[in-house]
Amino acid sequence: MQHGKGITRRRFGRGLLAGAAWTACGGAGWPVRAQMPEPGQRPVRDGSLRVLNPRGRVPVGIIIDDSTCLVNLNRFAMPQFDAAWGGRNPAYHKPWREWPAEIPDAFVRRFAEWSAARGVRGKYSVVPFPACVGRLDRGLPGWSRGELEASLRLVREELAPRWDIHPEMVTHTRVIDL
Numbered sequence: 001m002q003h004g005k006g007i008t009r010r011r012f013g014r015g016l017l018a019g020a021a022w023t024a025c026g027g028a029g030w031p032v033r034a035q036m037p038e039p040g041q042r043p044v045r046d047g048s049l050r051v052l053n054p055r056g057r058v059p060v061g062i063i064i065d066d067s068t069c070l071v072n073l074n075r076f077a078m079p080q081f082d083a084a085w086g087g088r089n090p091a092y093h094k095p096w097r098e099w100p101a102e103i104p105d106a107f108v109r110r111f112a113e114w115s116a117a118r119g120v121r122g123k124y125s126v127v128p129f130p131a132c133v134g135r136l137d138r139g140l141p142g143w144s145r146g147e148l149e150a151s152l153r154l155v156r157e158e159l160a161p162r163w164d165i166h167p168e169m170v171t172h173t174r175v176i177d178l
Helices: 010-022 073-084 105-118 145-159
Strands: 061-064 121-126 163-167
Touching: 105 145, 121 145, 145 163
Parallel strands: 061 121, 121 163
Antiparallel strands: none
16 A cells, blocks of 8 residues: 555544444444535434533533643743744743743642632643753752652642643753753
């Protein structure tokens, strides 16, 4: 099979799986192509069906993106983003020098307590090398080893039980030889 021409391995696998399922069910009850809605159109809703949300509530997940321990990533990354865009993006012409250098653990703890009390869950990312300030596995200049360990412990003990913790890119503006 040639790459870029004809059927792909993924499409072939999906077709094979669909055919096997069709055969296993004897073809009964499976929609035929003529009954499928046109691409981009929603199928007609069966009035006899109702969606019941868990605990009678609408589930909500929150994504906390590009976070990290202690470092106010935006303050340090803003001039890097501006340089990467050659000064052409006005979004990066903000007064970043006036912003605090740190996101205090007290703020993260209040957020963890708030979300736990309300059953809020989601994705919380941790940038391991925030804006090239320092590495979470080696230390952050300007913060003691104890402060960094306490911040990491806060993420592990207070957030991780209810949030999926994801490492983000090593950096958004620099290429690093891992």
